[in-house]
Amino acid sequence: MSPVPEEALRELGRTEGGAEALRLLVRDQHTRRLVLLRALLDAAADTPPARRPPGALARLRDDWALLEAAERADRTAVRTVLLYPLAGPWAQRCLHGLTTGAPDGGDSPELRADLDHFGALAASAAIRARLPFTGRLTGRGGVLVLPTLGALRTGRDEPVPVDVTLRGAELTLRQADAAPVTVRVYADNPDNPASADAAAPDVPVIARSGDPRWLPVLALPPVRPGAAPVPLDDLDPYRTAGTGAARHGLSAVTRLDARHRTAWARSWAEVEPLLRTGGPYRAEETATLLHCLVPLAPPPGSTPAGGGPAQCSGTRREAFGAVLTSRPATAAAFASTLVHELQHTKLAALAALTPLHHEDAAPRHFAPWRSDPRPFDGLLQGAYSHIALADYWQRIALAADRLAARDQAWAEHARTHEQVGAVLPVLAGSGALTKEGRVLVNEMIAVYHRLADHPPPPGHRARAASYVRTARMIWRQRNAT
Template sequence: MPAALLAELGRTEGGRAALGLLVRDQHARRLVRLRAVLDAAAAAPAAVCPPAALDRLRADWALLEDAERADRDAVRAVLLHPLTGPWAQRCLYGLTATGPAGAPAVPELAADLAHFGAIAAAAAVRAGLTATCHLTAHGDLLALPTLGALRTYPGARVEASLADGVLTLRQGSATPPVVVRTVRRNPADDAGAAARSAGPAAATASDDPRWLPLGALPALLPGAAPVLLDDLDPYRTAGSGLERHGLGAVTRLDPGSRAAWAASWAGTEPVLRIGGEHRTAEAALLLRCLVPLAPPPGRGPAGESASHCSGTRREAFGAVLSSRPSTPAYFAATLVHELQHTKLSALAALVRLHDAGPAEAYFAPWRTDPRPFDGLLQGAYSHLALADYWQRYALAARSTTQRDLAWAEHARCAEQVGAVLPVLTEADTLTPEGRVVVGEMAATHDRLAQDPPPTGHAARARAYVATARTLWRQRHHTDARPRTAPGGVRGTAPGEGRS
């Protein structure tokens, strides 16, 4: 990681070169992990991966290779789909963990391994192959990543035939087949390889109501990829511990809900641009799919309030899980917040930022529980970007209501970051790269202070953080600021930023 690019990322920014480096590294890791699934299956005992399951995996892998020879970019759009990451991690754990008497440690491992067939079939569809394969439904859906899903029954066996851009799904002679038409874009029409390998290159349609096409939101910038609105993939929250982080449950969208998401999205890009051109650019490059969540509990029948819930998963690079924000300003803020977690997690995978352990000992004003050092760094990083976004929004706002809302959000985020920066800057567990990042964060915080919020907002923010610190000390019977650093989902819970 070149020093100049590291400094950019430390400021919560990052141009195309810096973000491109993170993306390429994450893509390489994904491809290695996918190969590792096949190798782990071959090395697993027969009680964990029976010979028939291994033969099927190898057949699916061969189909994947055929598809890649036909259209490499089309296949990568499936392999690099964010939600393929949680599936691969789940398979690797199931294949390598030891259960009682050599049995699988994960009861769902057989279903997880069978899903590889759906991945290979989706790649073959997108590549325009002529082929036939046999698939198994996961739950009540047979989901083909990035394309859509067949509504069926748990464990259904389905024959998929691909020819001339038509996908035919048969569930036995007694059930009429489902015919799905695919429309492939000409790769020459795309602005670049990044868009081709990231976004939908095919759309699906069927007259049969059993087929559920996957929705997509328009690209944020010309030449960028559309953003999938994925409410069908069985691995969108599997193993995430969603409930522990205060997030709403996953939800399947009806036509009205899809229209509401599309309307919210349509107003987000102009507001996101107010936060700086770099915010729009990072969202266009990093965001691959949105996973819709149900509104937070207790927020009214429609969840219409400024409070919502969102989160990211390290293994699902490029995905943001979120309930639908109530306004474009909050939608943009959600993207700013969550994509900072995406950036910092990818950076930490590329270069070591600190050597701190997992001990949960730190006060974070956006949480009521003690945080590990890494969680403190992640939260400060994302809230620093939010403070920058809301300050820019306040300075550009034309109405008093919008200006006051933005200053209140900015003041709270800036005060929260200021409360933990001393712990981060004084930590002796930071690596040289980590010191660059934290130093740039501190400099950015100082820059934001040059345009302070109105006095009332600043006072309320200070009182908010002071109260949070007092309550934290009372609850945990300890000081809120340890003097030295000790040797799944990152979420934003209802009503408070959680990182």
């Protein structure tokens, strides 16, 4: 019996997904994260002493004990940290280092740094749970990062010990030869003194200090009332670790100054109305699935301020809930980026829950949105995200008052709709789709035909068809097929 009810599968196939379907994906991903963390601790215990840094196992057990104490104080606070999207890449990298490292790799600085980061996660969980504690952490690369909260500037690239103490709502960070930094930890509204006393579930926690050495994580407002704020995380050391970002067309991560943070916040403020216009489920899936934005540097072709047409974005399967993106030039482009990337999030989570096909991974297929041959799974992922974009841009076009905005939306719709039409026959013709995969593809085909009920102006259709024909011709020349 499939772990995914057929109605939920059909909803997801239409790139929709009601509350229960989305919760099913989230629950499964969260369970996988907790199993991964348990596997990490077990691997540390099973790894021969020569292959792990001296004292690492004792330190891990101490950190785990702090996590357990914090969970007894506030389970929600601990899960917020452990299920944070960027804790996934860290856990996988750490587990890989423990299980596949060289026999004499116990003094590997990378593995030592990865294992030390568990202490920062445990400390962040204790801080969120308001559990008084004292511990010693290690800053690296000029900062000590407390995931989900912020970072202390240490001013030194080499490893720096930092003593961390939490008493009530006051966090104190001390490093040798420097004055201590005091950070005030608030729940909800930092201007309301009562909010420092206790944090209710799902209430945002804010860590602020008047000391410029403390860098807080910027929290963007919730997409809708009752949802959680969205961290704009330019601090976490694992935000692109191991992605091979340049290989996938992504620019480097960036650290935001006050001006750029303001620009991101301004763009974000205009996104929610566009998500609602772009479909009755877009705001809900964003509120449910998006738990972190990682800002990337503007790619080549952008203006120095990050504007212009050029943009890049991506997701990571091991960082469920995170979207990596350079700042889009317009709010409509920002919303479309979320629509695009969250479809990848949904489909990857669905494929982890139930197999969708048994095709091999050979890169052989033409995709109008890529210049290189794609494996079947990549073709399915791309078609799924592009059919959602075609739906989004059509709704934006039909609702637009201004001619220029309507014209641009129709152009985007026509292009993405034509691109999907070029690859749907390949997906539909596969004999390796599972029963669940067949339902998914059939629903995608139904959406494709439904969108044709409101065609774009003829000029846009003609240009889109020419665009795809040209892309196919170039692809064949480049790939000698």
